[in-house]
Amino acid sequence: MSTQPLLKINDLHVEVAGIEVVKGVSLELNRGEVHAIMGPNGSGKSSLANAIAGHPSYTITSGEVFVDGEDILEMDPTERSLAGIFLAFQYPMAVPGVTVTGFMRSAVKAHVKGDEQILRRFRKDLKAKFELLEMDPSFSTRYVNDGFSGGEKKRFEILQMAMLNPKVAILDETDSGLDIDALKVVSKGINKVQSEENTFLLVTHYQRILNYVKPDFVHVMMDGRIKQSGGPELAHKLEELGYDWLKSEVQAEA
Amino acid sequence: MTSDILEKSKTEFRSIQTGEPGWLYDLRQAAWNTYMDTPLPDRVHHLWKYTDPKVFQPASPVELSNILPVISEEGDEVRELPAQFSAFGYNRGDRKVFSVLSDDARDKGIVVMDLSVAAVEHKKLVQKHLASLVNADFGKFESLNLAVWNTGIFIYVPDNTILEKPIYLHRHPTGLHTYTRLLVVGGDNSQFSVVNDYSCHCENEGAIVNGVNEVVVGKSSNVELMNLQRVPRTHKTFITNRNKIDADTKLNAYALSIGSETSKVDIGTQLAGRGAESRWHGILYGKDNQHFDHHTRHEHTAGNTWSNLEFKVALKDKSVSSYTGLIRIEENASNCEAYQENRNLLLNDGTKAESIPELEIINDEVSCSHGVTVGKVDPEMIYYLNSRGIDSAQALRMVVAGFYQPVLDKLPENVRDLYTVQLHKQMEQL
Numbered sequence A: 001m002s003t004q005p006l007l008k009i010n011d012l013h014v015e016v017a018g019i020e021v022v023k024g025v026s027l028e029l030n031r032g033e034v035h036a037i038m039g040p041n042g043s044g045k046s047s048l049a050n051a052i053a054g055h056p057s058y059t060i061t062s063g064e065v066f067v068d069g070e071d072i073l074e075m076d077p078t079e080r081s082l083a084g085i086f087l088a089f090q091y092p093m094a095v096p097g098v099t100v101t102g103f104m105r106s107a108v109k110a111h112v113k114g115d116e117q118i119l120r121r122f123r124k125d126l127k128a129k130f131e132l133l134e135m136d137p138s139f140s141t142r143y144v145n146d147g148f149s150g151g152e153k154k155r156f157e158i159l160q161m162a163m164l165n166p167k168v169a170i171l172d173e174t175d176s177g178l179d180i181d182a183l184k185v186v187s188k189g190i191n192k193v194q195s196e197e198n199t200f201l202l203v204t205h206y207q208r209i210l211n212y213v214k215p216d217f218v219h220v221m222m223d224g225r226i227k228q229s230g231g232p233e234l235a236h237k238l239e240e241l242g243y244d245w246l247k248s249e250v251q252a253e254a
Numbered sequence B: 001m002t003s004d005i006l007e008k009s010k011t012e013f014r015s016i017q018t019g020e021p022g023w024l025y026d027l028r029q030a031a032w033n034t035y036m037d038t039p040l041p042d043r044v045h046h047l048w049k050y051t052d053p054k055v056f057q058p059a060s061p062v063e064l065s066n067i068l069p070v071i072s073e074e075g076d077e078v079r080e081l082p083a084q085f086s087a088f089g090y091n092r093g094d095r096k097v098f099s100v101l102s103d104d105a106r107d108k109g110i111v112v113m114d115l116s117v118a119a120v121e122h123k124k125l126v127q128k129h130l131a132s133l134v135n136a137d138f139g140k141f142e143s144l145n146l147a148v149w150n151t152g153i154f155i156y157v158p159d160n161t162i163l164e165k166p167i168y169l170h171r172h173p174t175g176l177h178t179y180t181r182l183l184v185v186g187g188d189n190s191q192f193s194v195v196n197d198y199s200c201h202c203e204n205e206g207a208i209v210n211g212v213n214e215v216v217v218g219k220s221s222n223v224e225l226m227n228l229q230r231v232p233r234t235h236k237t238f239i240t241n242r243n244k245i246d247a248d249t250k251l252n253a254y255a256l257s258i259g260s261e262t263s264k265v266d267i268g269t270q271l272a273g274r275g276a277e278s279r280w281h282g283i284l285y286g287k288d289n290q291h292f293d294h295h296t297r298h299e300h301t302a303g304n305t306w307s308n309l310e311f312k313v314a315l316k317d318k319s320v321s322s323y324t325g326l327i328r329i330e331e332n333a334s335n336c337e338a339y340q341e342n343r344n345l346l347l348n349d350g351t352k353a354e355s356i357p358e359l360e361i362i363n364d365e366v367s368c369s370h371g372v373t374v375g376k377v378d379p380e381m382i383y384y385l386n387s388r389g390i391d392s393a394q395a396l397r398m399v400v401a402g403f404y405q406p407v408l409d410k411l412p413e414n415v416r417d418l419y420t421v422q423l424h425k426q427m428e429q430l
Ligand SMILES: Nc1ncnc2c1ncn2[C@@H]1O[C@H](COP(=O)(O)OP(=O)(O)OP(=O)(O)O)[C@@H](O)[C@H]1O
Pocket: A016, A017, A021, A039, A040, A041, A042, A043, A044, A045, A046, A047, A048, A057, A090
C-alpha cells in the first residue's frame, strides 16, 4: 500500500467567469482521514470541489491535483470519477425521465468495468443502500432528484457515494437542509463508507455534523484561501466566534 | 390539366372494376372527380407553409388498375396471432388484407377485416361512417385517398364490450403508391385499444404513403390509440387522422413519428359529447435530413369536455420539425378545459423546430393553456452524470431518452416495449 496522500492539492488556482475564486489552495488528505472545510458564503469552497471534480466552467489556471499519486487535471469529469473522486453536490441536478435504478446501474457499470459479479449483485446492493440511508424503496423507480425534497436529494447523494465507494469523497454541504434525524442517518451512511482506504473532505457551515462524523482536521477557507487549519476544536471555536476573529487575524498578519 | 385529359381520367376510373358494392364505387368516383378538379394546396394556406405539396403528388399518374383493392379470397395465408394481441390485421405489401382474431375477440363480436369486404358484410356501419370525418372535400390528397385506397381495414367494437389486449394492425406500404384507410367504429360503454403501425423493411425510392384513419366512438367508452410511423427513409408519408368521441368517452392517443424522409401528419380529435376527454401524447425523434410537419387539433364542440396534449420533439443533424397545434372551442361549448404543450430539444446546431399554437376560442367560460419550449440539453445534467462515471455520449443518450420517458411510462405495458425499442433504435447513433 502506498503511503502517498490519497488527495494532494498543490497551490491550486481556479477561475470562474473570468474571476479567480480559488487563490492558491494546498491540502493533503491521507488514507483514513476526514477533513472538514468551513468558511463564509462565497469563499470558494464549492468552486474548489467542482474544480477537483472537473466542472468545465471552473478553469484551473495553475496548481496540481493528485489522486493516489496520479495527476488528474488532464482527465475529464468521467475519468476523474473512475479514478475514485466522488463529489456529493451542494445542489444535486434533477435528471427527469432517468430512474434512480437506471442511473445507478449505469454508474456502477462504468465503475466496475465489466465485473459481472458486482453487476449481478447490483439490485441487492442497491436495496441494502436504500436501507442504510433509510430511503423508501419506491425511490428506485422515481426520476433522479426530480421532485425530491432538499433532504431526499442529500440522502441520495450519499447513497450514490455508498454504491460507488470512492477513494476521495468530497461532500459539499451534505448536511445543509437536513433535519436532525436525517442528519444522523446521513452521518451513519458516511461512517459506514469511511475506512482506512479512503478519505473525506467535508464542506460544511455547521459544527453539528462533526459530532457524528469526526474530523481529523478542520480547515477554514476565506476569500479563496485556506486561512487556518487545526483539529476538531477549531470547528467549535468557529461556531462560537464566527469568522470575524480570523479576518482580523488575517489583516494583522498582512 | 386540359379538360380533355380530365374527362378521360374520369371515364378511365369508371372502367375499373374492384368488385366492391356500387355505393362505394360511386364514393370513389366522386372523390376522384374532386381530386382531379382540386388544385394543389396553396403554400399560403397555413397548413402548407412548411411542406411543399408537390412532394405528395404521385410522380406519374396513379395507375388505377394497379392500386385499387384486391379482395382476399378463402385459403390465403393466415398468420398466427401474437399472444399479446386480441386481433391482428395486416397486408404483406400487396393489396390483400388479412386478419386473425382471438376466440375471445370473435365471441365478443369484434370485427377486424378488410374494409372492402366490410363494405358488403357490414354495409350499414361502413356506409354510415366511411368518409364521415375525412371526406373528399377535406383536401386534395385526402380526396385522392378516398378515391383509390386499398388495404383498408375496418374495426368494429360493439356496445358493452371490454377487450383487454390491443388490436394490432400492421400497415405495410404497397410499393410506390400506398393509399390506405382505417375505419374504427366503437360502441357505447366499451373499452379497447388499437395499435396502428405503419412500418416495413421495404425500400422504394420515391414511394408515397397516403393514409387516412377515421375513429368514431360512442358514449362512455375508454379507447387507446397507438399510432407508429416508422416507414423507411425512402418514403414520404402523408397521414390524416380524425377521431370523434361522444359523451363521457375517454380517448388516449399516442403517436411515434420517427420514419420517412418527409412526414406530414394531421391529427384531430373532436370532443362531441359532454364529459368527453382526450389526451394526445406525441413523440418525435428526427435525424439526418428528416422533415416533419405535424398539425394537431382538439375541437371541443360540446361543453364540459377536457383535452390535454403533449408533444415531445428531439432533433439531430439537419432534421427539422414544424408544429401547429390548434385548440378550438365552439361557442356553445362552455366549461371546457384544454391544455397543450410542445417541447423541442435541439441536439445540435443546424436543426430547426418551429411551433405555433393556434387558439380559436369562441366561448368565454374555458380554461385553456399552451406552452412551447425550444432548448438544448442542459450541460449541467451531463456533468452530473459524468461525475458518476457515465461518459458524455451515454449521458446524452440517457438525458434524451429521459426526455421521452414520462410519455413512454404512460403507455399500456404491452405496447411500451414496441415504442421504446423503436425509439431507441432511431436514437442509436446519438
Ligand atoms: N458558475 C459560476 N459563475 C459565476 N460565478 C461563480 C460561479 N460559481 C461560483 N461563482 C462565484 O465564485 C465565488 C465562490 O463561490 P462558491 O460557490 O465556490 O462559494 P462557497 O464557498 O461554496 O459558498 P457557499 O457557502 O455559499 O456555498 C462566489 O463569489 C460565486 O458567486
